[in-house]
Amino acid sequence: MAQGTASDVATSWSERLAVAPAAQTVGDLYGGRGFTEARRAADHVSGRLAIISAGLGLVDSETKAPAYSLTTARGDADDIRLKTGGGRSEWWAAIQAASPFAAQAPMLGDGLILAAVSSAYLEMVAAEWSAWPASDRARLRLFSKEAPQGAGAILSDAWMPYDDRLDAVRGDLAGTQGDFAQRALRHFATEIAQTGSPYEDAAQVSKALHGLSAREVPVRRRMTDDELKQVIRENWAAANGQSTIMLRRLRDTLGLACEQGRFQGLFHAVKAERVQ
Incomplete structure (x- = not known):
């Protein structure tokens, strides 16, 4: 793809997606523990599983789409920002508007929206989600290592206060920082009795972690x-x-x-x- 504005690049990319063979469901394109944890959580609550995809937008896991290679990860050769020169939020707005596969989270159902996101993906979606109507934001439960800040500060009420004490809740919930958000989401989906109030749900999370200690992380020397x-x-x-x-x-x-x-x-x- 040629370089250009986020909108131009997203349009060109989406035109490619539209004509590429779509033999697999999006859920079959992903693997790893993080995705497995999210799927387990969705199965437990009989919910729909959707994926925040830098290449497809927000897409239902049962949607058929082509395999692709595109990311917003810094240092990756497929980082789309090398083409647009813009930020993650700008790209997300463009791909959500252009992708033939993208959906809007509030349209995927009328229950709670449980979202496990890394800091990079939170940066990507924060502006769009902050613009949701208050009634939809009240349905959001956000799982990330850090609370939303900056452009996404309005989402802080939806943030569930999990931290590294999650590893001590049960052995099967221990893991790496890379799958922290999805592990937290699974604990919430399987163990927390959702009340409909984000404040009460957050209080239940704090109660579940109370009295536990995070495992000590060794301090290791960095080298070139x-x-x-x-x-x-x-x-x-x-x-x-x-x-x-x-x-x-x-x-x-x-x-x-x-x-x-x-x-x-x-x-x-x-x-x-x-x-x-």
Whole structure:
């Protein structure tokens, strides 16, 4: 796609979507624990599962759509903002208007709207959702690590105050920061008796976490890519050239910070060096 305004790029992208084969439901395009947790929550309450998609807009999981590769993740080659030069909120407004698959959340049902969002996705949808009528905002229950701020501050009443104590509620609710929002949503859907009042629901969440302690997160030393590659080289034999052992050694034995995706790239770069 050529560069342009968010509206122009969204229109061009949506024209591609409209003619591409749509052999799978959107729900079949996604995997991972976060999506599994959201599906489990929807099944428990017999609700409709919808997906906030940077490439399709808000779309029902049973809608058939083409596979695609588009994101708003910083540093990703498929970050659409490299084409538009704008922000996430601007792109969301454009793709919601142009996508042949997009729906509006309040139109998907008349019950509560339970939304699990990362900080990036909250930034993307906050402006649109803030403009909903008060009656629709009152149906929203928002699950994210941080409360809405800035353009989305009006949504703060809908935010459910989960924090890292969620890991201590039950063993099956423990997880990573990447699936925190969806784990919180599942706990709410399965364990909290929704009252219809966001304030009372938030109080029930606080009650469920009361008296629990968040697990201690080790403070690990950060290094540059070049420094980490040198450490990987020096510990290659000790880890027997195995990535899983190497990552555990970096984190647990050496006390170094290294996100898994970043580690995999560095590990394979060192492995390629050794082959050469």
